[in-house]
Amino acid sequence: MTEDLIDTNTESDAAISALKHTPGAAFGSCRYKLGSIHEHRVQYERLIEVFRAHDIGYFFYNGGNDSQDTAHKVSQVSAERPDPIVCIGIPKTVDNDLALTDCSPGFGSAAKYVATSLREAAFDLAAMSRTSTNVFILEVMGRHAGWIAAACGLAAEHEGDAPHVLLLPEVVFDEGRFLAKVNEALERYGHCVIAASEGVKGSDGEFLSAGASDAFGHAQLGGVAPLIANLISSKLGSKCHWAIPDYLQRSARHIASATDVEHAYAVGRAAVEFAIAGKSAIMPAIRRLSDVPYRWDIVDAPLSAVANQEKLLPPDFISADGFGITEAARRYLAPLIEGEAYPPSKDGLPDYVKLQNVMTPRKLTTAFTETV
Amino acid sequence: MTEDLIDTNTESDAAISALKHTPGAAFGSCRYKLGSIHEHRVQYERLIEVFRAHDIGYFFYNGGNDSQDTAHKVSQVSAERPDPIVCIGIPKTVDNDLALTDCSPGFGSAAKYVATSLREAAFDLAAMSRTSTNVFILEVMGRHAGWIAAACGLAAEHEGDAPHVLLLPEVVFDEGRFLAKVNEALERYGHCVIAASEGVKGSDGEFLSAGASDAFGHAQLGGVAPLIANLISSKLGSKCHWAIPDYLQRSARHIASATDVEHAYAVGRAAVEFAIAGKSAIMPAIRRLSDVPYRWDIVDAPLSAVANQEKLLPPDFISADGFGITEAARRYLAPLIEGEAYPPSKDGLPDYVKLQNVMTPRKLTTAFTETV
Numbered sequence: 001m002t003e004d005l006i007d008t009n010t011e012s013d014a015a016i017s018a019l020k021h022t023p024g025a026a027f028g029s030c031r032y033k034l035g036s037i038h039e040h041r042v043q044y045e046r047l048i049e050v051f052r053a054h055d056i057g058y059f060f061y062n063g064g065n066d067s068q069d070t071a072h073k074v075s076q077v078s079a080e081r082p083d084p085i086v087c088i089g090i091p092k093t094v095d096n097d098l099a100l101t102d103c104s105p106g107f108g109s110a111a112k113y114v115a116t117s118l119r120e121a122a123f124d125l126a127a128m129s130r131t132s133t134n135v136f137i138l139e140v141m142g143r144h145a146g147w148i149a150a151a152c153g154l155a156a157e158h159e160g161d162a163p164h165v166l167l168l169p170e171v172v173f174d175e176g177r178f179l180a181k182v183n184e185a186l187e188r189y190g191h192c193v194i195a196a197s198e199g200v201k202g203s204d205g206e207f208l209s210a211g212a213s214d215a216f217g218h219a220q221l222g223g224v225a226p227l228i229a230n231l232i233s234s235k236l237g238s239k240c241h242w243a244i245p246d247y248l249q250r251s252a253r254h255i256a257s258a259t260d261v262e263h264a265y266a267v268g269r270a271a272v273e274f275a276i277a278g279k280s281a282i283m284p285a286i287r288r289l290s291d292v293p294y295r296w297d298i299v300d301a302p303l304s305a306v307a308n309q310e311k312l313l314p315p316d317f318i319s320a321d322g323f324g325i326t327e328a329a330r331r332y333l334a335p336l337i338e339g340e341a342y343p344p345s346k347d348g349l350p351d352y353v354k355l356q357n358v359m360t361p362r363k364l365t366t367a368f369t370e371t372v
Numbered sequence: 373m374t375e376d377l378i379d380t381n382t383e384s385d386a387a388i389s390a391l392k393h394t395p396g397a398a399f400g401s402c403r404y405k406l407g408s409i410h411e412h413r414v415q416y417e418r419l420i421e422v423f424r425a426h427d428i429g430y431f432f433y434n435g436g437n438d439s440q441d442t443a444h445k446v447s448q449v450s451a452e453r454p455d456p457i458v459c460i461g462i463p464k465t466v467d468n469d470l471a472l473t474d475c476s477p478g479f480g481s482a483a484k485y486v487a488t489s490l491r492e493a494a495f496d497l498a499a500m501s502r503t504s505t506n507v508f509i510l511e512v513m514g515r516h517a518g519w520i521a522a523a524c525g526l527a528a529e530h531e532g533d534a535p536h537v538l539l540l541p542e543v544v545f546d547e548g549r550f551l552a553k554v555n556e557a558l559e560r561y562g563h564c565v566i567a568a569s570e571g572v573k574g575s576d577g578e579f580l581s582a583g584a585s586d587a588f589g590h591a592q593l594g595g596v597a598p599l600i601a602n603l604i605s606s607k608l609g610s611k612c613h614w615a616i617p618d619y620l621q622r623s624a625r626h627i628a629s630a631t632d633v634e635h636a637y638a639v640g641r642a643a644v645e646f647a648i649a650g651k652s653a654i655m656p657a658i659r660r661l662s663d664v665p666y667r668w669d670i671v672d673a674p675l676s677a678v679a680n681q682e683k684l685l686p687p688d689f690i691s692a693d694g695f696g697i698t699e700a701a702r703r704y705l706a707p708l709i710e711g712e713a714y715p716p717s718k719d720g721l722p723d724y725v726k727l728q729n730v731m732t733p734r735k736l737t738t739a740f741t742e743t744v
Contacts, residue, residue, distance in 0.1 A: 024495030031504040116721055120623040123396030123724060132403040136619060154721065223598060243618035247508060251492040254627055257720065337720035348629065348709035349488055349526065352495060 001032070001043065001368045003050050005360040018353035020265065021343035023253040026355050033066060037073050044077040046368045051085055053363040058086045058275050062268075064093030064104070065310060068283060072303035075281040088271045089283040089303050092264070094250040096147035099309035100301035101285035105267060106250065108260030108336035111151030113252040114140050114195070115337060117245065119155040122162030122193045125241070129191035135182065135232055136193050137242040138163075139225035141249060143199035143207075145312045146170050148249070151333055152195035153325040162193030167228075169199035170313050171322035173208055179235055181323050186238065200224050254350050258339025259294070270298040294335035373404070373415065373740045375422050377732040390725035392637065393715035395625040398727050405438060409445055416449040418740045423457055425735040430458045430647050434640075436465030436476070437682060440655060444675035447653035460643045461655040461675050464636070466622040468519035471681035472673035473657035477639060478622065480632030480708035483523030485624040486512050486567070486617075487709060491527040493615065494534030494565045501563035507554065507604055508565050509614040510535075511597035513621060515571035515579075517684045518542050520621070523705055524567035525697040534565030539600075541571035542685050543694035545580055551607055553695050558610065572596050626722050630711025631666070642670040666707035 006027050008016070019026050034043050051059065059078075061071040068089040075087035091098050096107035118138050125136045140148045146168030155162055164185035167173065185192035200208045209224040225242035233240050263286055270284035285301040288294075317329035325333075343350040378399050380388070391398050406415050423431065431450075433443040440461040447459035463470050468479035490510050497508045512520045518540030527534055536557035539545065557564035572580045581596040597614035605612050635658055642656035657673040660666075689701035697705075715722040 022495065023492045025499035027499075028502055029499045029504070030502075031500065112720055116626050117620045117624070119721060119724070120395045120625060121619040123394065124619045124623040127397035127399075127401045128403065130400055130402075132401070154719075157719075223595075226595060241618055242616075243620050244614075244616050245620065246613055246615035247493040247496045248489045248510075248615050248617065251496040252489070253492060254488050334719060339720065340714070340717060342712070342714065345712060347526075347529075347706060348484055348711065349491060352491065 001046055001050075003053075003362045003364055003368075005050075005054060006355075006357050007360045008355075010358045011355055015353050015355055018351075019355075020261065021253060021256075021341070021350075022352040023251040026353075027357065034070055034073060037077060040370065041077070042370050043368075044074060047074060048078060048081065048085065050364065054360065056085070057083075058088075060088050060090055060271050060275070062090035062092045064091075064095055065098060065308070067092075068098065068303060069307040071283075072281065072307040075303060079281070084280065086275045086278075086280045087303070088275055088280065089306065090267050090271050091283060091285065092267075094141060094148065095145055097145040097311045098283075098306060099311050100306050101283070102288040102296065103263070103286055103336055105260060105264035107147060107151075108257040108263065109252065109255070110141070110148055110249050111154070111333060112257040112260075112337035113249050113255050114138065114148055114152050114245075115154040116255060117243075117249075118152045118163055118193065118195055121243065122155065122191075125162075125191050125193060126189075133239045133241045134186060134191045135229070135236075135238045135240040136162075136191075137225045137228055137240065138193070138195050139198055139223070139242065139244045140195060141246075142169060142197040144169055144310060146197050146199075147313060149195050149197040150313055150317060150325050150329055151337070154330065154333055154337060160189050163195045164189065164192045165194045165323045166325065167194065167196040167200045167224075168313060168318065168322070169197045169201060170318060172203050173200050174203070175231070177321075178323075179232070181321070182232060182238075183236055186236070192238075194228065196224050196228060198224055253343055253352070256341045256343075257337045258341040259336055261341045263296075266298055270300075274300055291331045291335065294338065373418055373422075375425075375734045375736055375740075377422075377426060378727075378729050379732045380727075382730045383727055387725050387727055390723075391727075392633065393625060393628075393713070393722075394724040395623040398725075399729065406442055406445060409449060412742065413449070414742050415740075416446060419446060420450060420453070420457065422736065426732065428457070429455075430460075432460050432462055432643050432647070434462035434464040436463075436467055437470060437680070439464075440470065440675060441679040443655075444653065444679040447675060451653070456652065458647045458650075458652045459675070460647055460652065461678065462639050462643050463655055463657065464639075466513060466520065467517055469517040469683045470655075470678060471683050472678050473655070474660040474668065475635070475658055475708055477632060477636035479519060479523075480629040480635065481624065481627070482513070482520055482621050483526070483705060484629040484632075484709035485621050485627050486510065486520055486524050487526040488627060489615075489617065489621075490524045490535055490565065490567055494527065494563075497534075497563050497565060497613070498561075505611045505613045506558060506563045507601070507608075507610045507612040508534075508563075509597045509600055509612065510565070510567050511570055511595070511614065511616045512567060513618075514541060514569040516541055516682060518569050518571075519685060521567050521569040522685055522689060522697050522701055523709070526702065526705055526709060532561050535567045536561065536564045537566045537695045538697065539566065539568040539572045539596075540685060540690065540694070541569045541573060542690060544575050545572050546575070547603070549693075550695075551604070553693070554604055554610075555608055558608070564610075566600065568596050568600060570596055625715055625724070628713045628715075629709045630713040631708055633713045635668075638670055642672075646672055663703045663707065666710065 071089035078085040094110040229240035267284040282300040443461035450457040466482040601612035654672040
């Protein structure tokens, strides 16, 4: 919209290659949501005007549900023109809630991060639980879909291993049943580890964390974990600790899943191959062929079918009591965290690349304004 | 005190070796603080009674300041007896606040974890900052000493790199100066990354987080990051995100510093060697011989000089404005995070060991009771 275009030709091959082991969006990221085609057609006309001015014939847009919806809308407007622009959506979201693809790049690494972190913190907790803290809560991302919280379940290998309780947005929070479950773990194992989705909701459909405020009386930004910790400490008398890794869980490239890195690269490559083959208005999707051994390939999914869907945890992935995952969930999740893909190190820290991001000179004489 | 003794002879050599790559305290951990020798001598008599009953002649106790103080007191009481027990403290604390040792095992890995995590989250933030969140706060451990927050400073390699602001417990929090510093980073770089010690204090000497309460009106367990986030969003209008890794930062064996692992092993081995050589009432201490190349050895420090000390950040490690670290701090910190020591993987997760911890049969007929 603002004609801010980056010329990747000025980047070295080494810098571009290093993106494969660097977190974050190298060109920046846009959270500007386009309006409906009907009411805000001028936005789409502007995009196409910019593309034409710079002789851009291919539009690749990566992200989650909103991004696929945007790619779909641009493809619709463009298709009506005599020389349509090729529009391809590329799946990428830690939320793993995109339809038609078996999983979304980014999720496998977030899953590996939370399962690893939960297992490690559980070792710490188990050691202290006899004379100090005996409850630990890990709050993970997922406002509507519980994929990341479900992945925490992979940390448990044997009966009694952490996590002992999962709180999923797909399951209505019931204080009494939850406290009984925590108490059961405390009695059996001497400690209790909980993984909670940020999007846990009460029976009124509201986020549990919605009413929280801080010492200044301001609405608190996020944080279902401290609420649950206070609930447990006041009702069960346990000493609780909690962690909220927030962005850490989606940028932890240092413990990425090798499978996830392969997926991410494969969908990008397939996007280019599909474009060259003349396809448009599609998203490369990961198709699972086998759980064990894990085999997969890439197919094309129509953007029209991807846009405005939200893939939640299927009921058969959630245990009968609602506080755990099933074997079916484990079979699905297990291959996605497989394999190590450590980044190179420099001075003891991961050596990540920052692109120069040299802007292409603007060609249009007018800035975009929309008169509503 | 409770005569709970673990027989390590039942563990396999492989299990014992695997402790080198496993987080947490393998035998459990005790947060019971012994009283003063003068007023609670009966506690120390009980310990010695248990040692005698099981023919224990060597007492190795690892931990931070409180643990070294305990080891020191046990050595004092024991020394008055005809056949004194050898008492050796072993340094181990992520807080890095033990006196007389150049650093404490555990700190280097926590330092590597927080610097890595902060760098990664900063890449994520920088990508989003133009149209969404532009402030990120990482809250790290350190109630009195700012070593872990200082280590976050290692994430910055070049001018403008994150973190842009450190909040240390050694520096009194000044709201006006802090907001000006955040604003300066926002204007210069478009985003601002802050590392805050949990122990940040106001001019009244109280923890900043002391007054926080949640939606239920309960005192909030920890959390200076949400307070700072709300301060920034209300005063500067920025969208903030924050993370509190809590136990994650001290149990993240998956990204341990190889230097730290070497230190941990070396102080344990030295403790045994010192004991065999007839030394007692000492702590093996790491002595730095050179920054670059990093060279160190182990010396013995008297427990009497270690106990009840608290090593804070020296003033020459803190930048003039109080919001950063100096070159002297970097020279000190840099070698401690060097080297990778990845644990073995199984099914995509670190493969850690749980000891059987078989208890030795009790020999004493009475349980300990203290009549005060």
